[in-house]
Amino acid sequence: MSGNLQPQIAFIDLKAQRRRLGDNLDRAIGRVLDHAGFIMGPEVRDLEAALAAFAGARHCVTCANGTDALVLALMARRIGPGDAVFVPAFTFVATAEAPAIVGATPYFVDVDPVSFNMDPKSLEDGIAGARRAGLEPAAVIPVDLFGLPAAYQQLEEIAHRHGLFLLADGAQSFGATVDGRRVGTFGSATAVSFFPAKPLGCYGDGGALFTDDDGLAATLRSLRVHGQGSGKYDNVRVGLNSRLDTLQAAILLEKLAIFEDEIAARNRIAAVYRAGLSSVAGLQAVPDGVCSVWAQFTILVNGRDLVAERLKAAGIPTAVYYPIPLNRQAGYQNFPSVPNGLPVSEQLSQRVLSLPMSPYLDEASQSRIIDAVHAAVTTRP
Ligand SMILES: *Cc1c(COP(=O)(O)O)cnc(C)c1O
Helix, strand or coil: CCCCCCCCCCCCCHHHHHHHHHHHHHHHHHHHHHHCCCECCHHHHHHHHHHHHHHCCCEEEEECCHHHHHHHHHHHCCCCCCEEEEEECCCCCHHHHHHHHCCCEEEEECECCCCCCECHHHHHHHHHHHHHCCCEEEEECCECHHHCCCCHHHHHHHHHHHCCEEEEECCCCCCCEECCEECCCCCCEEEEECCCCCCCCCCCCCEEEEECCHHHHHHHHHHCECCECCCCCCECCCCCECCCEHHHHHHHHHHHCCHHHHHHHHHHHHHHHHHHHCCCCEECCCCCCEECCCCCEEEECCCHHHHHHHHHHCCCCCECCCCCCHHHCCCCCCCCECCCCCHHHHHHHHHEEEECCCCCCCHHHHHHHHHHHHHHHHCCC
């Protein structure tokens, strides 16, 4: 495969999106530079209103990044030492980092082999295991991995039965729906990220929380500005400095205007991948009534590292999300996990491979990727 003369394909094509946004984006940035309200300027308020309306949630509270969004929600609920917070072992580290930061115990549960999302049965096992270990089951943070919403109907029922705060980690899934309901309306609150590679990304770090709970929203608004009370130098609680920059809000307003169209494009591209790859690779199952935003298009293959190497030689970048389950990370290996182990998280971490994905992936490039995957998984060295 050496001597390949075909152009390199982008893993996520942010430059195509920037070309599409064109002068509107430059003008939006220029307006902020001119009014100079860089912190909590008018665009932040406008974006929060637009995002709440888009999601169908009562409140949107923006903040500095998706990790802070998770931390702020746990702080608002006073979750801390002695509390167990159930998280999937197969996710980005921030999901477990947030409970650890507030002094609570992240408790690892397994995921489902076909959706890759939190397994409700494993959550039940975790709740029982935490109680036996003398921890207070306090919260659960399901993750919508690769843009696919978790099994919220079952998870909400379990959370309700055990009095758990359900904080959805929608960092990868903003825009996705379940039976027409958007991410941002499941559980008690939803944390999202606007990291550039997420489906709705800004040009730096950014995040937000969604909730229908007026009291929780008010606490979050205080926490993100140093626990501010009614006046600027009135501090009623210990908080953070975690605001979304006005510039990022202005950029996100422009991107939100084309987001529905991009979600449709992502789903068209995912459908082509699924049709082309189902015979050679395992695919993430999408339940009826669920619409993913395909933050990643991830396949399951045997001999993953060799497949990735062959694709690289063919000019096709790939990524592994995630190669090591969190329970085996040096910083997290002392936190508890379900008594019966995390076999699915272990297996997925060995077999997952994410392919180039963006709303701007053209047909010719996608055919090349599909052909290359066929060649890579069937050819033996
Ligand atoms: C990206 C991500 C986060 C954290 O978002 P940041 O904005 O990078 O802090 C949290 N959880 C998951 C699942 C993510 O993918």
